[in-house]
Amino acid sequence: MGRVYRCNLHMHTCLSPCAELDMHPASIVRESIAQGLDVIAVCDHNASENVPYVQRAAAGTGLVVIPGMELCTQEEVHLVAIFERLEELEALQGTVYGNLAGVNDEDAFGIQAIVNEAGEVEGFNEHLLIGATGISLNRAVDLIHSLGGLAVASHIDRPAFGLIGQLGFVPPDVPFDALEVSAGLGIPQARQRYPELKDYQFITSSDAHFIGDIGRASIRMFLESPTFAEIGLALARRMGRYVME
């Protein structure tokens, strides 16, 4: 019944100040398909306005686009949140903007462009998306779960904004659904480096900020169909669904 799906559960768009403008919805969809991906999750820094446009760009192509965000917690830990529905993501967005101070400076941090599926600029996000929210890691994970989402600590091995660099170790009482290791490290090496984390599901994602990086890492998941619910089962290693390591 099931089969293997190639999933990239963390990539950015041109809404993220540090991403290139070529990362607009239509071009992300085109490159994701070219790279053989079945599922992508769009996760901009503290923002989500481009998600519906990527979904529209993917309509009819077979590529599944999961709504997501990479939020920056008060501890300056990056955390990927993915959801089944846009409304759930929008609810998280409301809390994030309520806890995110500052205005972007395009010259210092980059342009934060909201671009539609036709490649037209709809506007610019003025929040300081590169900043940290005032939401603690524990509260953020609880909030994501209360909205029905999945919480994945981003690139835990990276010195900047990674969970282990910021907080020294993975807090045992925070119920992460998975831990992402950076593409450069890869899962087999991460398993060797972090034997104490053996009970966590590891994933790797491209975390692409540039078109050329979209295909640099993905995971293969054994799912019955490419849906959010199935991804949740695979991360929890339940009902025969799993991530191939």
Add this chain to the structure above:
Amino acid sequence: MTLETICERLSLKCKCCWENLKREVTGGYAGDLLSDVMANSTAGTIWVTRQVHQNIVAVASLKEHAAIVIVQGATPEKETLDKATKEGIPILVADMAEFEVVGRLYQLLYPAGD
């Protein structure tokens, strides 16, 4: 020098473990990257940080710090205070910024400037 003296001189608010303020401080360390603090700090030191997550208690306990000073008047999370109480690590809060806390602490601990 004891924690008690440091609290008094720097006007630090003690949030838990009053009973341990007689503890002697052997030096100081400042850092907000807990991985760095784990790697480089030493026992008996007073650790100055802006982080308030409960992991700070585990790090301080592991490294046998005398106490943690949270700067900028930040509020430690409830879980952090609960853990600190259990581990016997005093949590002290300073209204000053990290730079100022560290500077004053350094003058107190090393009055000759060496």
